[in-house]
Amino acid sequence: MISSSFIFTLRSGRSILLGKAFVRTYASAPSPHALVYLEHRGGQLDSGSLSALTAATQLGGPVTGLVVGSQEEVPKVVEKAKLLKGLTTLLHSSSPSYAQLLPEIISPLFRKLLTSSPYTHVVSAHSSSAKSLLPRVAAQLDVPALSDVTSVEHDGSTNTTTFTRPIYAGNAVATVRAPSSLSLKFFTVRATAFDAAPEDSSASVEMKAVDPVDTSSPTEHVSTSLTKSSRPELSTAPRVVSGGRALKNAETFEKTIYPLADLLGAAVGASRAAVDAGYCDNSLQVGQTGKVVAPELYMAIGISGAIQHLAGMKDSKLIVAVNKASAAYISAMVMPLKLGPLQDGDAPIFQVADVGLVADLYETVPQIIEKMSQ
Protein backbone atom coordinates (compact mmCIF):
# COMPACT_ATOMS: atom_id res chain seq x y z
CA MET A 1 0.00 0.00 0.00
CA ILE A 2 1.37 3.40 -0.95
CA SER A 3 0.32 6.50 0.93
CA SER A 4 1.10 10.04 0.05
CA SER A 5 0.36 13.45 1.49
CA PHE A 6 -0.87 16.39 -0.48
CA ILE A 7 0.34 19.77 0.64
CA PHE A 8 -1.21 22.90 -0.79
CA THR A 9 0.56 26.19 -0.45
CA LEU A 10 -1.73 29.18 0.11
CA ARG A 11 -1.06 32.59 -1.34
CA SER A 12 -0.11 33.75 2.12
CA GLY A 13 2.77 31.34 2.02
CA ARG A 14 1.30 29.04 4.65
CA SER A 15 1.04 25.42 3.85
CA ILE A 16 -1.82 23.22 4.80
CA LEU A 17 -1.85 19.51 4.97
CA LEU A 18 -4.94 18.20 3.29
CA GLY A 19 -4.62 14.73 4.64
CA LYS A 20 -3.48 11.39 3.46
CA ALA A 21 -4.66 9.81 0.30
CA PHE A 22 -4.43 6.10 0.01
CA VAL A 23 -3.78 4.28 -3.20
CA ARG A 24 -4.78 0.72 -2.98
CA THR A 25 -3.05 -2.04 -4.90
CA TYR A 26 -5.02 -5.20 -5.31
CA ALA A 27 -3.50 -8.61 -5.20
CA SER A 28 -5.23 -9.48 -8.43
CA ALA A 29 -3.59 -6.63 -10.34
CA PRO A 30 -1.05 -8.14 -12.74
CA SER A 31 2.38 -7.17 -11.53
CA PRO A 32 5.26 -7.02 -13.97
CA HIS A 33 7.60 -9.98 -14.04
CA ALA A 34 10.56 -9.65 -16.37
CA LEU A 35 12.59 -12.42 -17.94
CA VAL A 36 16.09 -11.16 -18.73
CA TYR A 37 18.23 -12.99 -21.23
CA LEU A 38 21.74 -12.98 -19.75
CA GLU A 39 24.35 -13.35 -22.48
CA HIS A 40 27.89 -14.46 -21.89
CA ARG A 41 31.14 -15.19 -23.60
CA GLY A 42 34.12 -17.09 -22.28
CA GLY A 43 32.51 -17.61 -18.87
CA GLN A 44 31.88 -13.88 -18.40
CA LEU A 45 28.54 -12.11 -18.45
CA ASP A 46 28.22 -9.54 -21.22
CA SER A 47 28.08 -6.04 -19.82
CA GLY A 48 25.14 -5.25 -22.10
CA SER A 49 23.14 -7.88 -20.23
CA LEU A 50 23.94 -6.15 -16.93
CA SER A 51 22.36 -2.99 -18.35
CA ALA A 52 19.37 -5.02 -19.53
CA LEU A 53 18.98 -6.30 -15.96
CA THR A 54 18.92 -2.74 -14.65
CA ALA A 55 16.21 -1.88 -17.18
CA ALA A 56 14.24 -4.94 -16.07
CA THR A 57 14.40 -3.93 -12.39
CA GLN A 58 12.95 -0.54 -13.33
CA LEU A 59 9.68 -2.28 -14.20
CA GLY A 60 9.15 -2.73 -10.47
CA GLY A 61 8.44 -6.46 -10.24
CA PRO A 62 10.38 -9.67 -9.78
CA VAL A 63 13.15 -10.33 -12.31
CA THR A 64 14.09 -13.76 -13.57
CA GLY A 65 17.39 -14.22 -15.36
CA LEU A 66 18.03 -16.84 -18.01
CA VAL A 67 21.44 -18.27 -18.87
CA VAL A 68 21.68 -20.58 -21.88
CA GLY A 69 24.78 -22.31 -23.20
CA SER A 70 26.99 -25.36 -23.20
CA GLN A 71 27.43 -27.62 -20.17
CA GLU A 72 30.98 -26.32 -19.67
CA GLU A 73 30.08 -22.64 -19.74
CA VAL A 74 26.75 -22.40 -17.96
CA PRO A 75 27.95 -23.41 -14.45
CA LYS A 76 30.68 -20.74 -14.57
CA VAL A 77 28.27 -18.06 -15.72
CA VAL A 78 25.63 -19.07 -13.18
CA GLU A 79 28.18 -18.61 -10.35
CA LYS A 80 28.61 -15.00 -11.45
CA ALA A 81 24.98 -14.33 -12.32
CA LYS A 82 23.65 -15.43 -8.93
CA LEU A 83 25.51 -12.53 -7.33
CA LEU A 84 23.72 -9.94 -9.42
CA LYS A 85 21.66 -7.38 -7.61
CA GLY A 86 18.06 -7.25 -8.75
CA LEU A 87 17.66 -10.89 -9.77
CA THR A 88 15.01 -12.86 -7.88
CA THR A 89 15.27 -16.12 -9.80
CA LEU A 90 17.92 -17.54 -12.09
CA LEU A 91 17.01 -20.08 -14.73
CA HIS A 92 19.73 -21.94 -16.55
CA SER A 93 19.61 -24.38 -19.37
CA SER A 94 22.54 -26.21 -20.87
CA SER A 95 22.94 -28.59 -23.74
CA PRO A 96 25.72 -29.48 -26.17
CA SER A 97 23.54 -28.01 -28.91
CA TYR A 98 23.45 -24.66 -27.06
CA ALA A 99 27.22 -24.19 -27.46
CA GLN A 100 26.42 -22.02 -30.48
CA LEU A 101 23.42 -19.87 -29.79
CA LEU A 102 21.68 -20.24 -33.13
CA PRO A 103 18.21 -18.63 -33.03
CA GLU A 104 16.71 -21.70 -34.72
CA ILE A 105 18.03 -23.89 -31.89
CA ILE A 106 17.23 -21.78 -28.83
CA SER A 107 13.95 -20.19 -29.88
CA PRO A 108 12.00 -23.39 -28.93
CA LEU A 109 13.39 -23.08 -25.38
CA PHE A 110 12.19 -19.48 -25.18
CA ARG A 111 8.79 -20.46 -26.55
CA LYS A 112 8.45 -23.17 -23.92
CA LEU A 113 9.40 -20.77 -21.13
CA LEU A 114 7.09 -18.03 -22.35
CA THR A 115 3.98 -20.03 -23.15
CA SER A 116 1.44 -19.65 -20.31
CA SER A 117 4.21 -18.21 -18.16
CA PRO A 118 4.21 -15.64 -15.35
CA TYR A 119 6.39 -13.32 -17.41
CA THR A 120 5.07 -10.01 -18.69
CA HIS A 121 8.28 -8.62 -20.18
CA VAL A 122 11.21 -10.17 -22.05
CA VAL A 123 14.35 -8.10 -21.89
CA SER A 124 17.81 -8.37 -23.42
CA ALA A 125 20.72 -6.26 -24.52
CA HIS A 126 20.59 -4.92 -28.07
CA SER A 127 23.41 -7.29 -29.01
CA SER A 128 23.83 -8.97 -32.37
CA SER A 129 22.89 -12.32 -30.87
CA ALA A 130 19.73 -11.12 -29.07
CA LYS A 131 18.72 -9.01 -32.09
CA SER A 132 18.70 -12.20 -34.13
CA LEU A 133 16.84 -14.26 -31.55
CA LEU A 134 14.18 -12.18 -29.81
CA PRO A 135 12.21 -10.97 -32.86
CA ARG A 136 12.01 -14.58 -34.07
CA VAL A 137 10.57 -15.71 -30.73
CA ALA A 138 8.23 -12.71 -30.47
CA ALA A 139 6.78 -13.33 -33.92
CA GLN A 140 6.27 -17.00 -33.14
CA LEU A 141 4.29 -15.96 -30.06
CA ASP A 142 2.47 -13.38 -32.21
CA VAL A 143 3.60 -10.32 -30.27
CA PRO A 144 5.52 -7.25 -31.45
CA ALA A 145 8.91 -6.17 -30.10
CA LEU A 146 10.74 -2.92 -29.45
CA SER A 147 14.42 -2.42 -30.27
CA ASP A 148 17.13 -0.43 -28.57
CA VAL A 149 15.05 1.28 -25.87
CA THR A 150 16.64 4.05 -23.81
CA SER A 151 14.05 4.28 -21.02
CA VAL A 152 11.33 2.11 -19.61
CA GLU A 153 8.54 2.80 -17.14
CA HIS A 154 5.73 0.51 -16.06
CA ASP A 155 2.44 1.89 -14.81
CA GLY A 156 0.91 -0.71 -12.54
CA SER A 157 -2.49 0.98 -12.32
CA THR A 158 -3.08 0.80 -16.08
CA ASN A 159 -0.75 -2.15 -16.71
CA THR A 160 0.91 -0.28 -19.55
CA THR A 161 4.61 0.13 -20.18
CA THR A 162 6.05 3.26 -21.75
CA PHE A 163 9.36 3.24 -23.56
CA THR A 164 11.53 5.75 -25.34
CA ARG A 165 13.73 4.78 -28.23
CA PRO A 166 15.78 6.61 -30.82
CA ILE A 167 14.59 6.55 -34.43
CA TYR A 168 16.06 7.98 -37.65
CA ALA A 169 19.64 7.30 -36.54
CA GLY A 170 19.06 9.04 -33.23
CA ASN A 171 17.76 12.23 -34.82
CA ALA A 172 14.38 11.79 -33.14
CA VAL A 173 13.18 10.08 -29.99
CA ALA A 174 9.90 8.18 -30.01
CA THR A 175 7.85 7.62 -26.87
CA VAL A 176 5.93 4.40 -27.32
CA ARG A 177 3.34 2.75 -25.09
CA ALA A 178 2.63 -0.96 -24.92
CA PRO A 179 -1.08 -1.41 -24.16
CA SER A 180 -2.31 -3.52 -21.26
CA SER A 181 -3.81 -5.95 -23.78
CA LEU A 182 -0.28 -6.92 -24.84
CA SER A 183 0.50 -9.85 -22.56
CA LEU A 184 4.21 -10.11 -23.39
CA LYS A 185 6.36 -7.08 -24.02
CA PHE A 186 9.62 -7.89 -25.79
CA PHE A 187 12.31 -5.24 -25.79
CA THR A 188 16.05 -4.90 -26.30
CA VAL A 189 17.96 -2.31 -24.33
CA ARG A 190 20.54 0.24 -25.39
CA ALA A 191 23.32 -0.63 -22.98
CA THR A 192 24.70 2.89 -22.75
CA ALA A 193 21.35 4.22 -21.48
CA PHE A 194 21.30 2.05 -18.32
CA ASP A 195 23.93 1.49 -15.64
CA ALA A 196 25.27 -2.03 -15.32
CA ALA A 197 23.62 -3.97 -12.50
CA PRO A 198 26.09 -4.27 -9.62
CA GLU A 199 27.00 -7.38 -7.67
CA ASP A 200 25.46 -7.89 -4.28
CA SER A 201 27.09 -10.63 -2.23
CA SER A 202 24.05 -10.81 0.05
CA ALA A 203 21.73 -11.53 -2.87
CA SER A 204 19.65 -14.64 -2.48
CA VAL A 205 18.64 -15.86 -5.85
CA GLU A 206 16.47 -18.88 -6.40
CA MET A 207 18.12 -21.19 -8.92
CA LYS A 208 16.32 -23.47 -11.33
CA ALA A 209 17.64 -25.70 -14.07
CA VAL A 210 15.50 -25.84 -17.18
CA ASP A 211 15.55 -28.84 -19.48
CA PRO A 212 16.80 -28.01 -22.95
CA VAL A 213 14.35 -28.40 -25.81
CA ASP A 214 15.50 -30.74 -28.54
CA THR A 215 14.91 -29.46 -32.00
CA SER A 216 16.05 -30.06 -35.52
CA SER A 217 17.57 -26.92 -36.95
CA PRO A 218 17.67 -25.97 -40.62
CA THR A 219 20.83 -24.03 -39.80
CA GLU A 220 24.19 -25.28 -38.61
CA HIS A 221 27.11 -23.35 -37.26
CA VAL A 222 30.29 -23.61 -39.31
CA SER A 223 32.81 -21.28 -37.69
CA THR A 224 33.32 -18.14 -35.66
CA SER A 225 36.27 -15.80 -35.94
CA LEU A 226 36.60 -13.15 -33.28
CA THR A 227 38.87 -10.14 -33.46
CA LYS A 228 41.43 -10.49 -30.69
CA SER A 229 42.32 -7.36 -28.80
CA SER A 230 43.98 -6.53 -25.51
CA ARG A 231 42.18 -3.19 -25.46
CA PRO A 232 38.89 -2.59 -23.65
CA GLU A 233 35.67 -3.70 -25.33
CA LEU A 234 34.40 -0.92 -27.59
CA SER A 235 30.77 -0.74 -26.54
CA THR A 236 31.52 -0.48 -22.82
CA ALA A 237 34.91 1.25 -22.70
CA PRO A 238 34.97 4.46 -20.65
CA ARG A 239 37.21 6.02 -23.28
CA VAL A 240 37.19 5.59 -27.05
CA VAL A 241 39.63 6.88 -29.66
CA SER A 242 38.18 6.64 -33.17
CA GLY A 243 39.76 7.13 -36.54
CA GLY A 244 38.21 8.05 -39.84
CA ARG A 245 38.84 8.31 -43.52
CA ALA A 246 41.57 10.91 -43.07
CA LEU A 247 43.92 8.27 -41.65
CA LYS A 248 44.64 7.31 -45.28
CA ASN A 249 45.53 3.63 -44.81
CA ALA A 250 45.67 0.75 -42.35
CA GLU A 251 49.29 1.41 -41.45
CA THR A 252 48.83 5.06 -40.52
CA PHE A 253 45.57 4.17 -38.75
CA GLU A 254 47.48 1.76 -36.55
CA LYS A 255 50.46 4.07 -36.06
CA THR A 256 48.34 7.10 -35.18
CA ILE A 257 45.25 5.81 -33.36
CA TYR A 258 46.63 2.87 -31.37
CA PRO A 259 49.35 4.73 -29.39
CA LEU A 260 46.85 7.44 -28.37
CA ALA A 261 44.28 4.81 -27.39
CA ASP A 262 46.88 2.89 -25.38
CA LEU A 263 48.04 6.04 -23.63
CA LEU A 264 44.50 6.80 -22.53
CA GLY A 265 43.53 3.17 -21.84
CA ALA A 266 40.88 3.57 -24.50
CA ALA A 267 39.13 1.26 -26.92
CA VAL A 268 39.63 1.85 -30.64
CA GLY A 269 36.71 2.76 -32.85
CA ALA A 270 36.30 3.80 -36.46
CA SER A 271 33.99 5.48 -38.89
CA ARG A 272 32.32 3.51 -41.63
CA ALA A 273 34.58 5.15 -44.21
CA ALA A 274 37.66 3.86 -42.38
CA VAL A 275 36.19 0.38 -42.09
CA ASP A 276 35.07 0.24 -45.72
CA ALA A 277 38.48 1.39 -46.86
CA GLY A 278 39.99 -1.51 -44.91
CA TYR A 279 41.92 0.53 -42.32
CA CYS A 280 40.60 -1.65 -39.51
CA ASP A 281 38.18 -4.42 -38.66
CA ASN A 282 34.41 -4.13 -39.20
CA SER A 283 33.71 -4.79 -35.55
CA LEU A 284 35.26 -1.43 -34.66
CA GLN A 285 32.64 0.56 -36.54
CA VAL A 286 30.78 3.17 -34.50
CA GLY A 287 27.47 4.41 -35.83
CA GLN A 288 23.90 3.62 -36.79
CA THR A 289 24.95 0.36 -38.36
CA GLY A 290 27.81 -0.41 -36.03
CA LYS A 291 28.22 -0.02 -32.27
CA VAL A 292 26.56 2.66 -30.21
CA VAL A 293 28.92 4.00 -27.58
CA ALA A 294 28.57 6.60 -24.84
CA PRO A 295 31.95 6.75 -23.10
CA GLU A 296 33.27 9.48 -20.79
CA LEU A 297 35.64 10.53 -23.56
CA TYR A 298 35.20 10.10 -27.30
CA MET A 299 38.08 11.32 -29.43
CA ALA A 300 37.26 11.55 -33.11
CA ILE A 301 40.42 11.74 -35.18
CA GLY A 302 39.99 12.56 -38.84
CA ILE A 303 36.25 11.89 -38.75
CA SER A 304 34.00 14.40 -40.45
CA GLY A 305 30.85 13.30 -38.64
CA ALA A 306 28.22 11.96 -41.03
CA ILE A 307 24.73 11.57 -39.51
CA GLN A 308 25.21 7.81 -39.36
CA HIS A 309 28.42 8.16 -37.35
CA LEU A 310 27.00 10.75 -34.96
CA ALA A 311 24.15 8.32 -34.24
CA GLY A 312 26.67 6.02 -32.61
CA MET A 313 28.54 8.44 -30.37
CA LYS A 314 26.71 11.67 -29.70
CA ASP A 315 25.69 10.63 -26.18
CA SER A 316 29.35 10.53 -25.14
CA LYS A 317 30.10 12.79 -22.18
CA LEU A 318 33.08 14.63 -23.64
CA ILE A 319 33.60 14.68 -27.38
CA VAL A 320 36.97 15.83 -28.68
CA ALA A 321 37.49 16.22 -32.41
CA VAL A 322 40.66 16.70 -34.39
CA ASN A 323 40.00 17.23 -38.04
CA LYS A 324 41.54 19.25 -40.76
CA ALA A 325 39.63 18.35 -43.74
CA SER A 326 36.20 19.23 -43.62
CA ALA A 327 32.96 18.23 -45.04
CA ALA A 328 34.76 17.96 -48.33
CA TYR A 329 35.24 14.37 -47.26
CA ILE A 330 31.58 13.90 -46.72
CA SER A 331 30.60 15.43 -49.99
CA ALA A 332 33.14 13.28 -51.75
CA MET A 333 32.64 10.06 -49.85
CA VAL A 334 29.18 9.83 -48.48
CA MET A 335 26.78 12.24 -50.04
CA PRO A 336 27.80 13.02 -53.58
CA LEU A 337 26.28 16.23 -54.88
CA LYS A 338 24.17 16.73 -51.81
CA LEU A 339 26.20 19.31 -49.95
CA GLY A 340 27.54 22.55 -51.21
CA PRO A 341 31.18 23.46 -50.75
CA LEU A 342 32.06 23.99 -47.10
CA GLN A 343 35.05 25.62 -45.46
CA ASP A 344 37.69 23.70 -43.54
CA GLY A 345 36.58 23.21 -40.00
CA ASP A 346 32.96 23.03 -41.01
CA ALA A 347 32.89 19.27 -40.61
CA PRO A 348 29.68 18.37 -38.76
CA ILE A 349 31.72 16.66 -36.03
CA PHE A 350 32.54 20.17 -34.74
CA GLN A 351 28.84 20.83 -34.11
CA VAL A 352 28.79 18.13 -31.43
CA ALA A 353 32.39 18.33 -30.22
CA ASP A 354 32.98 19.89 -26.80
CA VAL A 355 36.57 20.47 -27.78
CA GLY A 356 37.43 20.80 -31.44
CA LEU A 357 40.77 21.42 -33.04
CA VAL A 358 41.07 22.20 -36.73
CA ALA A 359 44.52 20.89 -37.52
CA ASP A 360 46.47 18.25 -39.36
CA LEU A 361 46.07 15.05 -37.36
CA TYR A 362 49.51 13.72 -38.30
CA GLU A 363 51.12 16.67 -36.55
CA THR A 364 48.57 16.97 -33.78
CA VAL A 365 48.19 13.42 -32.50
CA PRO A 366 51.91 12.90 -31.69
CA GLN A 367 51.88 16.28 -29.90
CA ILE A 368 48.83 15.25 -27.86
CA ILE A 369 50.56 12.01 -26.93
CA GLU A 370 53.71 13.84 -25.92
CA LYS A 371 51.90 16.45 -23.84
CA MET A 372 49.51 14.00 -22.22
CA SER A 373 52.37 11.75 -21.09
CA GLN A 374 54.17 14.59 -19.35
Added chain:
Amino acid sequence: MRPSAVRLLNILVPIKRTIDYAVKIRVNPNQTGVDTNVKHSMNPFDEIAVEEAIRLREKLKDEIKSIKVVTIGPPKAADTLRTALAMGADSGIHIEVPESAPAPEPLGVAKALKAIIEREEEKGGVDLVIMGKQAIDDDAGQTGQMLAGVMGWAQATFASKLVVDTGKKEASVTREIDGGLEEVRCKLPVVVTTDLRLNEPRYASLPNIMKAKKKPIEKISASDLGIDLTPIFETIQVTEPPKRTGGQKVGSVDELVAKLKEAGITAVKS
Protein backbone atom coordinates in the same frame (compact mmCIF):
# COMPACT_ATOMS: atom_id res chain seq x y z
CA MET B 1 21.68 -31.29 -71.87
CA ARG B 2 20.90 -29.63 -68.60
CA PRO B 3 20.40 -31.89 -65.65
CA SER B 4 16.76 -31.57 -64.85
CA ALA B 5 17.04 -32.38 -61.16
CA VAL B 6 18.17 -28.88 -60.23
CA ARG B 7 15.35 -27.00 -58.66
CA LEU B 8 15.14 -23.42 -59.92
CA LEU B 9 15.16 -20.75 -57.29
CA ASN B 10 12.62 -18.04 -56.73
CA ILE B 11 13.89 -15.05 -54.80
CA LEU B 12 11.73 -12.55 -52.95
CA VAL B 13 13.21 -9.19 -51.96
CA PRO B 14 11.11 -7.07 -49.59
CA ILE B 15 12.02 -3.38 -49.84
CA LYS B 16 10.95 -0.20 -48.07
CA ARG B 17 10.63 3.41 -49.14
CA THR B 18 12.25 5.59 -46.48
CA ILE B 19 13.37 9.17 -46.08
CA ASP B 20 16.69 9.50 -47.91
CA TYR B 21 19.62 8.68 -45.63
CA ALA B 22 21.32 12.01 -46.25
CA VAL B 23 18.31 14.13 -45.26
CA LYS B 24 18.54 15.85 -41.89
CA ILE B 25 15.16 14.94 -40.49
CA ARG B 26 12.92 17.31 -38.55
CA VAL B 27 10.31 16.51 -35.96
CA ASN B 28 6.93 17.97 -36.90
CA PRO B 29 5.44 20.73 -34.71
CA ASN B 30 2.68 18.46 -33.33
CA GLN B 31 5.36 16.00 -32.19
CA THR B 32 3.49 13.16 -33.83
CA GLY B 33 6.29 12.17 -36.16
CA VAL B 34 8.83 13.64 -38.53
CA ASP B 35 8.32 15.90 -41.51
CA THR B 36 7.98 13.51 -44.43
CA ASN B 37 7.69 16.16 -47.11
CA VAL B 38 11.32 15.50 -48.06
CA LYS B 39 13.30 13.38 -50.49
CA HIS B 40 12.64 9.65 -50.18
CA SER B 41 14.52 6.71 -51.63
CA MET B 42 14.96 3.00 -51.18
CA ASN B 43 16.21 1.95 -47.73
CA PRO B 44 20.00 1.54 -48.26
CA PHE B 45 20.09 -1.99 -46.80
CA ASP B 46 17.32 -3.00 -49.22
CA GLU B 47 19.32 -1.71 -52.19
CA ILE B 48 22.04 -4.09 -51.06
CA ALA B 49 19.43 -6.89 -50.91
CA VAL B 50 18.25 -6.18 -54.47
CA GLU B 51 21.85 -6.01 -55.67
CA GLU B 52 22.65 -9.35 -54.03
CA ALA B 53 19.67 -11.03 -55.69
CA ILE B 54 20.79 -9.73 -59.08
CA ARG B 55 24.38 -10.83 -58.48
CA LEU B 56 23.13 -14.30 -57.59
CA ARG B 57 21.40 -14.47 -60.95
CA GLU B 58 24.53 -13.24 -62.70
CA LYS B 59 26.44 -16.04 -60.99
CA LEU B 60 23.88 -18.84 -61.16
CA LYS B 61 22.25 -17.79 -64.45
CA ASP B 62 19.20 -19.92 -65.25
CA GLU B 63 19.13 -21.50 -61.85
CA ILE B 64 17.41 -18.35 -60.64
CA LYS B 65 13.90 -18.50 -61.99
CA SER B 66 12.56 -15.21 -60.69
CA ILE B 67 13.42 -12.17 -58.59
CA LYS B 68 10.36 -10.51 -57.17
CA VAL B 69 10.41 -7.33 -55.14
CA VAL B 70 7.64 -6.51 -52.71
CA THR B 71 6.87 -3.36 -50.77
CA ILE B 72 4.25 -2.24 -48.29
CA GLY B 73 3.62 1.45 -48.50
CA PRO B 74 1.68 4.44 -49.79
CA PRO B 75 1.06 4.94 -53.55
CA LYS B 76 4.47 6.63 -53.90
CA ALA B 77 6.25 3.45 -52.80
CA ALA B 78 5.65 2.26 -56.37
CA ASP B 79 8.62 4.46 -57.34
CA THR B 80 10.82 2.39 -55.07
CA LEU B 81 9.60 -0.79 -56.77
CA ARG B 82 10.44 0.74 -60.15
CA THR B 83 13.96 1.49 -58.93
CA ALA B 84 14.42 -2.16 -57.95
CA LEU B 85 13.03 -3.28 -61.31
CA ALA B 86 15.47 -0.95 -63.05
CA MET B 87 18.31 -2.54 -61.08
CA GLY B 88 17.28 -5.93 -62.49
CA ALA B 89 14.37 -7.46 -60.58
CA ASP B 90 11.69 -9.11 -62.74
CA SER B 91 8.44 -8.02 -61.21
CA GLY B 92 6.96 -6.20 -58.24
CA ILE B 93 4.17 -6.57 -55.74
CA HIS B 94 2.82 -3.45 -54.08
CA ILE B 95 0.78 -3.86 -50.92
CA GLU B 96 -0.73 -0.43 -50.97
CA VAL B 97 -1.66 1.36 -47.76
CA PRO B 98 -3.23 4.83 -47.51
CA GLU B 99 -0.85 7.78 -47.25
CA SER B 100 -2.30 8.63 -43.84
CA ALA B 101 -2.04 5.11 -42.42
CA PRO B 102 0.33 4.70 -39.46
CA ALA B 103 3.60 2.95 -40.29
CA PRO B 104 3.11 -0.80 -39.92
CA GLU B 105 5.16 -2.65 -37.31
CA PRO B 106 7.68 -5.33 -38.25
CA LEU B 107 5.27 -8.01 -36.97
CA GLY B 108 2.55 -6.81 -39.34
CA VAL B 109 5.02 -6.62 -42.21
CA ALA B 110 6.30 -10.14 -41.47
CA LYS B 111 2.75 -11.50 -41.53
CA ALA B 112 2.01 -9.71 -44.79
CA LEU B 113 5.17 -11.18 -46.30
CA LYS B 114 4.11 -14.61 -45.08
CA ALA B 115 0.79 -14.16 -46.87
CA ILE B 116 2.66 -13.15 -50.03
CA ILE B 117 4.92 -16.20 -49.81
CA GLU B 118 1.90 -18.48 -49.37
CA ARG B 119 0.28 -16.89 -52.42
CA GLU B 120 3.44 -17.57 -54.39
CA GLU B 121 3.21 -21.29 -53.60
CA GLU B 122 1.24 -22.02 -56.74
CA LYS B 123 3.80 -20.14 -58.85
CA GLY B 124 6.68 -22.27 -57.65
CA GLY B 125 7.11 -20.96 -54.12
CA VAL B 126 9.84 -18.82 -52.59
CA ASP B 127 13.22 -20.36 -51.75
CA LEU B 128 15.18 -17.34 -50.66
CA VAL B 129 14.17 -14.05 -49.09
CA ILE B 130 16.86 -11.37 -49.08
CA MET B 131 16.07 -8.20 -47.19
CA GLY B 132 17.76 -5.33 -45.39
CA LYS B 133 18.87 -5.89 -41.79
CA GLN B 134 17.05 -2.74 -40.71
CA ALA B 135 15.16 0.22 -42.10
CA ILE B 136 16.89 3.51 -41.43
CA ASP B 137 13.67 5.19 -40.32
CA ASP B 138 12.36 3.05 -37.46
CA ASP B 139 15.75 1.33 -36.91
CA ALA B 140 13.88 -1.73 -35.59
CA GLY B 141 15.86 -4.46 -37.34
CA GLN B 142 13.24 -7.15 -36.69
CA THR B 143 11.29 -7.94 -39.85
CA GLY B 144 13.61 -10.59 -41.31
CA GLN B 145 13.83 -12.53 -38.05
CA MET B 146 10.06 -12.27 -37.56
CA LEU B 147 9.42 -13.53 -41.08
CA ALA B 148 11.76 -16.49 -40.53
CA GLY B 149 9.96 -17.08 -37.23
CA VAL B 150 6.43 -17.10 -38.63
CA MET B 151 7.52 -19.26 -41.58
CA GLY B 152 9.58 -21.60 -39.38
CA TRP B 153 12.47 -21.09 -41.80
CA ALA B 154 16.20 -20.79 -41.35
CA GLN B 155 17.52 -17.28 -40.85
CA ALA B 156 20.88 -15.65 -41.47
CA THR B 157 20.99 -12.09 -40.21
CA PHE B 158 23.62 -9.37 -40.84
CA ALA B 159 25.08 -11.18 -43.84
CA SER B 160 28.33 -9.93 -45.30
CA LYS B 161 28.78 -12.88 -47.68
CA LEU B 162 26.24 -15.19 -49.29
CA VAL B 163 26.96 -18.33 -51.31
CA VAL B 164 24.03 -20.37 -52.57
CA ASP B 165 24.35 -23.99 -53.66
CA THR B 166 21.23 -24.75 -55.68
CA GLY B 167 22.09 -28.44 -56.00
CA LYS B 168 22.32 -28.99 -52.26
CA LYS B 169 19.61 -26.40 -51.60
CA GLU B 170 21.84 -24.71 -49.10
CA ALA B 171 23.13 -21.24 -48.41
CA SER B 172 26.45 -20.50 -46.68
CA VAL B 173 26.34 -17.14 -45.02
CA THR B 174 29.04 -15.14 -43.27
CA ARG B 175 27.43 -12.99 -40.59
CA GLU B 176 28.74 -9.89 -38.86
CA ILE B 177 28.43 -10.47 -35.12
CA ASP B 178 29.65 -8.53 -32.08
CA GLY B 179 33.38 -9.02 -31.99
CA GLY B 180 33.88 -10.63 -35.38
CA LEU B 181 32.35 -12.95 -37.96
CA GLU B 182 30.38 -16.17 -37.93
CA GLU B 183 29.66 -18.59 -40.74
CA VAL B 184 26.47 -20.63 -40.84
CA ARG B 185 25.02 -23.08 -43.33
CA CYS B 186 21.27 -22.87 -43.87
CA LYS B 187 18.92 -25.23 -45.63
CA LEU B 188 16.66 -23.47 -48.10
CA PRO B 189 14.22 -21.82 -47.78
CA VAL B 190 16.02 -19.16 -45.79
CA VAL B 191 15.63 -15.50 -44.86
CA VAL B 192 18.88 -13.56 -45.25
CA THR B 193 19.23 -10.00 -43.97
CA THR B 194 21.94 -7.81 -45.44
CA ASP B 195 24.69 -5.90 -43.74
CA LEU B 196 26.38 -2.95 -45.39
CA ARG B 197 29.42 -4.90 -46.45
CA LEU B 198 27.59 -7.51 -48.49
CA ASN B 199 28.04 -5.57 -51.72
CA GLU B 200 28.08 -2.19 -53.44
CA PRO B 201 24.71 -1.62 -55.14
CA ARG B 202 24.72 -0.61 -58.80
CA TYR B 203 23.10 2.41 -60.32
CA ALA B 204 20.30 1.74 -62.75
CA SER B 205 21.18 2.74 -66.31
CA LEU B 206 18.78 4.82 -68.37
CA PRO B 207 17.86 1.96 -70.75
CA ASN B 208 17.13 -0.24 -67.75
CA ILE B 209 15.01 2.49 -66.19
CA MET B 210 13.03 2.63 -69.45
CA LYS B 211 12.70 -1.16 -69.52
CA ALA B 212 11.58 -1.19 -65.89
CA LYS B 213 8.52 0.82 -66.85
CA LYS B 214 7.22 -2.18 -68.77
CA LYS B 215 7.84 -4.71 -66.00
CA PRO B 216 4.72 -5.85 -64.15
CA ILE B 217 3.73 -4.49 -60.73
CA GLU B 218 0.83 -6.21 -59.03
CA LYS B 219 -1.14 -4.04 -56.66
CA ILE B 220 -2.98 -5.54 -53.72
CA SER B 221 -4.29 -4.34 -50.39
CA ALA B 222 -3.60 -5.67 -46.94
CA SER B 223 -7.24 -6.69 -46.61
CA ASP B 224 -6.91 -8.77 -49.83
CA LEU B 225 -4.23 -10.70 -47.96
CA GLY B 226 -6.35 -10.90 -44.83
CA ILE B 227 -3.73 -8.93 -42.91
CA ASP B 228 -4.23 -6.23 -40.31
CA LEU B 229 -1.35 -3.75 -40.35
CA THR B 230 -2.58 -1.67 -37.39
CA PRO B 231 0.32 -1.14 -34.97
CA ILE B 232 -0.02 -2.63 -31.50
CA PHE B 233 2.38 -0.20 -29.84
CA GLU B 234 1.03 3.31 -29.55
CA THR B 235 3.40 6.14 -30.47
CA ILE B 236 2.61 8.86 -27.97
CA GLN B 237 5.15 11.43 -28.99
CA VAL B 238 8.14 12.05 -31.21
CA THR B 239 10.62 14.63 -29.99
CA GLU B 240 13.98 16.11 -30.92
CA PRO B 241 16.89 14.50 -29.11
CA PRO B 242 18.55 16.70 -26.48
CA LYS B 243 20.84 19.20 -28.16
CA ARG B 244 24.53 19.15 -27.40
CA THR B 245 26.15 22.40 -26.51
CA GLY B 246 29.17 21.51 -28.58
CA GLY B 247 30.85 23.57 -31.20
CA GLN B 248 33.72 24.93 -29.08
CA LYS B 249 36.97 25.10 -30.92
CA VAL B 250 40.41 25.47 -29.45
CA GLY B 251 43.37 27.03 -31.18
CA SER B 252 46.21 24.71 -30.23
CA VAL B 253 47.23 21.30 -28.96
CA ASP B 254 48.12 22.89 -25.60
CA GLU B 255 44.58 24.15 -25.16
CA LEU B 256 43.19 20.78 -26.19
CA VAL B 257 45.36 18.92 -23.68
CA ALA B 258 44.47 21.48 -20.98
CA LYS B 259 40.75 20.84 -21.63
CA LEU B 260 41.32 17.10 -21.38
CA LYS B 261 43.18 17.45 -18.08
CA GLU B 262 40.49 19.82 -16.80
CA ALA B 263 37.96 17.08 -17.45
CA GLY B 264 40.08 14.68 -15.43
CA ILE B 265 41.41 12.76 -18.42
CA THR B 266 44.96 11.69 -17.81
CA ALA B 267 47.28 9.12 -19.29
CA VAL B 268 47.01 5.62 -17.85
CA LYS B 269 50.29 4.46 -19.39
CA SER B 270 53.56 5.96 -18.31
